[in-house]
Amino acid sequence: MPHSLNSDANPVHHDVHESVYDGLLVNDAHWAFGTDFEDPLAGVDTTVPDGVDPAELATYCLMLADDALIYSQRLSQWISCAPDLEEDIALSNIALDLLGQARLLLARAAAADPSVVPALPEGSPVPPEDALAFFRGDQEFRNVRLVEVENGDFAETIARLLIFSSFRLAVLERLSSHRDAVLAAVAAKGVKELTYHRDFAGRWFLTLARGTEESRRRLLTALERLWPLTSELFDTHPVEASVGVDPAVVADEVNVILEQVFAMSEVTRPTASPLAGVQHRKGRDGLHTEAHSLLLAELQVVARAHPMGQW
């Protein structure tokens, strides 16, 4: 940004600056979005309502946040790699919506129960939602395994987006009337965003299914690969049943949507068996695939190297 740099430049100042970059730190108003992250829930009343257990609410918000955060990170890997520019932009917009939801939900979790936030060195400027995103280990993440596996090709990306957005939309619709007003507001906003995501995925699913022999073959292969991870979405975790939406309740509704897309696409619903957990533990319990650890390594490496960093 040469213009902005020049606006602060003054040859006299060079003597007092340790480096040529010091001037950048004086006034960040010229940066497009500033460098100062504010609390995403600034001024919002985060009092946990009566009858809701704060620790359970925090854990539930982590589940919803982690689905969005991990999937957002996966989708971000498409940036500059998608089949064409429009799809590149679409996938990154969807990733951004989910990242925004994740940030609000992580902040909500931290406000409900500060003990979920990992400890950082004294004086660290890392805000709680960032501490949750960047400083938790793999087994502390509560996302379903569907969102963490590799992207695969574009067909697999579309198939996963259809399944995930159909599921999340159904859950968020119900959460829009949750007792916790913060969660309800985040969910109501998310519904509007997910509506666009699901339509995008549904239209591409149809296009690929009825496009060329190759696009159809790829889509069917993708669906077979992803199907074992789908039933986990509807497994009831005790925390979901207690404080959130029991996902088993939305299974029928999600299946109706998927059947609608499958029927128009002339695709038969897959029959592959669910991917087992380990001693009954799955994603919501913190049990993940190897892909999850590799994704986290990339997501977290810079933040972890600089726990005192100001971004």
Add this chain to the structure above:
Amino acid sequence: MNILEKARAVAATVTDPELPMLTLEDLGVLREVDLDERGHLVVSITPTYSGCPAMATMRDDLVHRLQQSGFGDVSVKVSLHPAWTSDWISERGRNALAQHGISPPGAAPQGPVTLSLLPVRRAVSCPQCGSDDVSLTSEFGSTACKAMYRCRACLEPFDHVKEI
């Protein structure tokens, strides 16, 4: 004009960082301008999208503009409920968008969410030449709030602010 009306008038001049032809008021992002119990000014804004990256800039711009106008202690708070809808864009805002080549949104969808497997049918006309012969390029565009269109008559691409 009392102090709140004056503060509101100042806040209403701050523009959106991504759509600079629109003020935050015309965009519907600026909600309440109020005094807290200590008599300090509190401005509420509502994000257009959950991941709107412009929120920090909006907040900084509001604080700077109000402080320049003599309001010393200003804080900006987030108002998540009710969620922002494109219906909150004012008539003046819609005209400003169109004058700058951006197609303003139609009425936001109401009622139950339905799956729509066919391209969205909107009554959109080209903000450059006025032709109705336009085609949707993508439901996603340069910012979270816009879709991309192309005019078949004058061949110009243009942005459309999405209904949400």
